[in-house]
Amino acid sequence: MDLSDKSEAGAKTFEEHLQNIADRMIQYxxxxxxxxxxxxRAKLNTKTIQKALELMMSIPERAADLQYISKIVQYPGDLKKLGRLYRHDPFLVWQNNGTEPTECYAFLFKNTLLLTEKDSKDPSYYKYSASIRVKCLISIYYMY
Structure with a gap:
């Protein structure tokens, strides 16, 4: 029996198993x-249940963030040591007056702003350009 026979017999593909995990997370x-x-409604303490709900809600977001982080190439250190990713967005950079802007991508971690460019060989990857240490930026970020 080869793999195609198992598929026809009702065995699930890898993608189907992954989809089941996502569905299960939504169910939880x-x-x-x-x-x-x-x-x-019962007027009981919901603090621990709300924390559990917040955790369950953060897992898909955290997984998506980890996928973005894994696509950063040529970073000289360990990306995992940068901590939690707070935000990531594209932005435009003008280097000289009158020139066309270059699209870059920024990743905001707890103490570091990481600047990247799309990899010319594979646009799904981000090539490391520079990093800026930012101590007080997170407190400003939460004010808005």
């Missing part, structure tokens, strides 16, 4: 939302 999030709703 919905369960915790219901727990919070009914615990609130």
């Amino acid at each position: 999030q919905n369960y915790f939302k219901e727990f919070v709703k009914y615990t609130t």
